Amino acid sequence: MTNVADAQPVSGQVEPPARTSIRGLVAQTEVDLRLFGMLLALGAILLTFNVLSGGKFFQPTNMVTLAVQAAGIAVIATGMVLVIVSRNIDLSVGSLVGLIAMTYALLMTDWLPALGIGADFPFRWVIALAVGGALGAAVGALQGFIIAYIGVPSFIVTLGGLLSIRGVVWYLSSGAAVSGLDPTFQLVGGGAQGSLGGTLTWALGIVGCLAVIALMINGRRQRRRFGFPLRPMWAEILIGAVGCIAILGVAAFANANLWPEGLANRVAGEQGWGAAPESGWKIPTGFPYPIILLLGVTLVMTWLATRRRFGRYVYAYGGNPDAAELAGINTRWTILKTYVVMGILCALAAAIASARLNGATLDVGQSYELYVIAAAVVGGTSFAGGIGSIPGAVLGAFVMQSLAYGLSFMGVNSPGQNVVAGIVLILAVGFDTFNRRRGGGR
Amino acid sequence: MTVAERTPLVEMRDINVAFGGVHAVRDVTIDLHAGEVIGLVGGNGAGKSTLMRVLAGAQASDTGQILIDGQAVDIRNPRDAKAHKIETIYQTLALADNIDAPGNLFLGREKTTRLGSLDDSTMEAETRKVMGRLNPNFTRFRMPVKSLSGGQRQAVAIARAVYFNARILIMDEPTAALGPMETAQVRNLVRQLKDEGIGIFLISHDIHDVFDLSDRISVMYHGRIVDTVARDNVTPDDVLGMIILGKKPDEVTEKDKAVIELRG
Numbered sequence: 188m189t190n191v192a193d194a195q196p197v198s199g200q201v202e203p204p205a206r207t208s209i210r211g212l213v214a215q216t217e218v219d220l221r222l223f224g225m226l227l228a229l230g231a232i233l234l235t236f237n238v239l240s241g242g243k244f245f246q247p248t249n250m251v252t253l254a255v256q257a258a259g260i261a262v263i264a265t266g267m268v269l270v271i272v273s274r275n276i277d278l279s280v281g282s283l284v285g286l287i288a289m290t291y292a293l294l295m296t297d298w299l300p301a302l303g304i305g306a307d308f309p310f311r312w313v314i315a316l317a318v319g320g321a322l323g324a325a326v327g328a329l330q331g332f333i334i335a336y337i338g339v340p341s342f343i344v345t346l347g348g349l350l351s352i353r354g355v356v357w358y359l360s361s362g363a364a365v366s367g368l369d370p371t372f373q374l375v376g377g378g379a380q381g382s383l384g385g386t387l388t389w390a391l392g393i394v395g396c397l398a399v400i401a402l403m404i405n406g407r408r409q410r411r412r413f414g415f416p417l418r419p420m421w422a423e424i425l426i427g428a429v430g431c432i433a434i435l436g437v438a439a440f441a442n443a444n445l446w447p448e449g450l451a452n453r454v455a456g457e458q459g460w461g462a463a464p465e466s467g468w469k470i471p472t473g474f475p476y477p478i479i480l481l482l483g484v485t486l487v488m489t490w491l492a493t494r495r496r497f498g499r500y501v502y503a504y505g506g507n508p509d510a511a512e513l514a515g516i517n518t519r520w521t522i523l524k525t526y527v528v529m530g531i532l533c534a535l536a537a538a539i540a541s542a543r544l545n546g547a548t549l550d551v552g553q554s555y556e557l558y559v560i561a562a563a564v565v566g567g568t569s570f571a572g573g574i575g576s577i578p579g580a581v582l583g584a585f586v587m588q589s590l591a592y593g594l595s596f597m598g599v600n601s602p603g604q605n606v607v608a609g610i611v612l613i614l615a616v617g618f619d620t621f622n623r624r625r626g627g628g629r
Numbered sequence: 630m631t632v633a634e635r636t637p638l639v640e641m642r643d644i645n646v647a648f649g650g651v652h653a654v655r656d657v658t659i660d661l662h663a664g665e666v667i668g669l670v671g672g673n674g675a676g677k678s679t680l681m682r683v684l685a686g687a688q689a690s691d692t693g694q695i696l697i698d699g700q701a702v703d704i705r706n707p708r709d710a711k712a713h714k715i716e717t718i719y720q721t722l723a724l725a726d727n728i729d730a731p732g733n734l735f736l737g738r739e740k741t742t743r744l745g746s747l748d749d750s751t752m753e754a755e756t757r758k759v760m761g762r763l764n765p766n767f768t769r770f771r772m773p774v775k776s777l778s779g780g781q782r783q784a785v786a787i788a789r790a791v792y793f794n795a796r797i798l799i800m801d802e803p804t805a806a807l808g809p810m811e812t813a814q815v816r817n818l819v820r821q822l823k824d825e826g827i828g829i830f831l832i833s834h835d836i837h838d839v840f841d842l843s844d845r846i847s848v849m850y851h852g853r854i855v856d857t858v859a860r861d862n863v864t865p866d867d868v869l870g871m872i873i874l875g876k877k878p879d880e881v882t883e884k885d886k887a888v889i890e891l892r893g
Binding site: 512 | 687707717719726727746750
């Protein structure tokens, strides 16, 4: 309420003053600088390993493997953002992934056949995913209830979950590893056959481009309708072009990954494709299914976080719990729901993990909680609450996985990888804290 | 006063609130008419804010009854209060710092599209309208409110209270954090809202604010209402005496006056 006495009653629809400085130009594009910086950091990490390995690292096959390894962590990290934003924590995700993975394996090998649903039933994977999702949601709801309605600190509740759920996994299988999943279910783990293939990958890339353009046109139309400041045309075109080129570039890169020669020959023989061409079979794999799953999860979770009341309330509670309460928000129900979402995401991650293994062992998901929390935090989620983004956490998962994969590619053993991961975690958060403080606490 | 003949807009009867052994509000009965401003004054811990939190649904009372337009109502949480057109501007402002002005203004009452998604464009447009009246120079509609000045934040909190057509407005220290210019503007706003027929409870430490704006003044002391007086029948010194001593002016002795001199 400044200076009202001599203020002109402007409509509030003024354009921000045109600035010619570089910072002003960047501001006009309205690009999220934090996210952009993380993309650059990820690029720098990949490039460094590529140089160190003499150009061997940046191969499509390496990148696809890296992405699939990061997918499970990234899927859970999207939910961890909401949990940490609302000033809680979930330490039980690794054990819950283990429990659900073991459930999938036992469903396929013992429980479904016992109910007369044998290997010939085509929708066993649907049943398995439904059971896994329901189990995850139920465990999440129970933990969320104890945290939100009884008031036991989330650290304690989920630490208890971490210990006791892992114990249940042991009882389920009497300590044995269980293997032999449904072939359809296995596709969610990726691999040459668990991928979209060349044509669909291109199609998805084009759909993605069209979606970006449609969203931008819709956003501009919306702003014009309400008389809000518009983004300059050059910025719109620049962002649209860069976005489309990036999407199609990633699609092309994924399609440069080919089926292994041996597998191609074997499948060709089984399916009667005829003789191999002279140069051998060149079948592009395209995007692996776990990456498609991650893409879907990222879109849905971003939509939940930014476009729905649930997400708004999670952020409001994280920013100021009292204000959320006084605004009439049902804060307990909101917190409980974050844990239900978390449980469902664990079920998806467990599907990826068990499909890759073609079964489940006692330690599926071990230490996931640490990697997931690290991904969320490297992605800009603040433990003070109220701050964090879902695309940021996904990028964070890729940054951490690139480091681990790159180091192991360079022959660094796993203790060495842990040393680097720990230091990077602290550096990333330290850098971020420094930046926020300098930026006037924004 | 002729207003006393009509049914009050709000009546709070025999309200008691205890926190453990601390009896924060004792047997308080208070009423408020449409178009009236009641100044609620008292020392720290006198129970003013707790009493108002009961009306706002933010604090459960142990006993007592709330009537609106003569009808007993049940206010169990802030949502109930808002449903009865009771809006509150808290001393802390109760803003979510990480969310922008439209998000705060509509917090808990978001406008949504047909499919239930947040309609941010409409919320921003509405916020621009109401802020245009309160703070015409304001343009930072998409910045987290953390980055706004104290006066701008106050404007957002006030906008939230007036946007939803409140009938009863609770203002807890609305000018405590403001400069002279902004304080004058809040005073103008209070007069304007009063003219529109809104009943206002005004909590303030500033005795000038209270005398400037109130029709009646209720003084609280250690959880009780000492007295509710018409502003025109008392002097600021009388009110100050009640705040410090917890006694009505005619009960004050010479010895008490010496105490006021000492503390004043």
